[in-house]
Amino acid sequence: MTASQPPTTAAELRGAGLRVTAARVALLETVRHGDHLDVEAIASGVRERVGHISLQAVYDALHALTTAGLIRRIEPAGSPARFEGRVGDNHHHVLCRSCGAVADVDCAVGDAPCLTASEDHGFAIDEAEVIYWGLCPACSTVSSS
Ligand SMILES: [Zn+2]
Ligand SMILES: [Zn+2]
Numbered sequence: 001m002t003a004s005q006p007p008t009t010a011a012e013l014r015g016a017g018l019r020v021t022a023a024r025v026a027l028l029e030t031v032r033h034g035d036h037l038d039v040e041a042i043a044s045g046v047r048e049r050v051g052h053i054s055l056q057a058v059y060d061a062l063h064a065l066t067t068a069g070l071i072r073r074i075e076p077a078g079s080p081a082r083f084e085g086r087v088g089d090n091h092h093h094v095l096c097r098s099c100g101a102v103a104d105v106d107c108a109v110g111d112a113p114c115l116t117a118s119e120d121h122g123f124a125i126d127e128a129e130v131i132y133w134g135l136c137p138a139c140s141t142v143s144s145s
Helices: 009-015 022-033 039-050 055-067 137-144
Strands: 072-074 082-084 092-096 102-105 131-134
Touching: 009 022, 022 039, 022 055, 039 055, 055 072
Parallel strands: 092 131
Antiparallel strands: 072 082, 092 102
């Protein structure tokens, strides 16, 4: 093993203090290769890699990896939770009200948090969570024609 190689998924799990299981490795890879997947899509991705796994086991693994900071959970109001592998940069999301499409939105200005609260109530704020809602290009074309 040479020092120049990127850490394997298993090594990242160990580095985060997690026990390495085939399901967790498959789940982390599924989330990273996907695009803001919901739990159902993640479960089917994991099953393609390691065979049968219960939905409860998928939830447990998602919880462990989210807590460890390896994946990020976004919870749009009234929409199923999504998971992504892009963590630690406080980027935001734009969601389509009609079809549920999600896209990343980088911080508008400066470093996180990119939104300055008008009143911080004495808190040391380090993150802003913003979801922009609207219609994606495909859906806005449909509704305007
Ligand atoms: Zn749409
Ligand atoms: Zn994202």
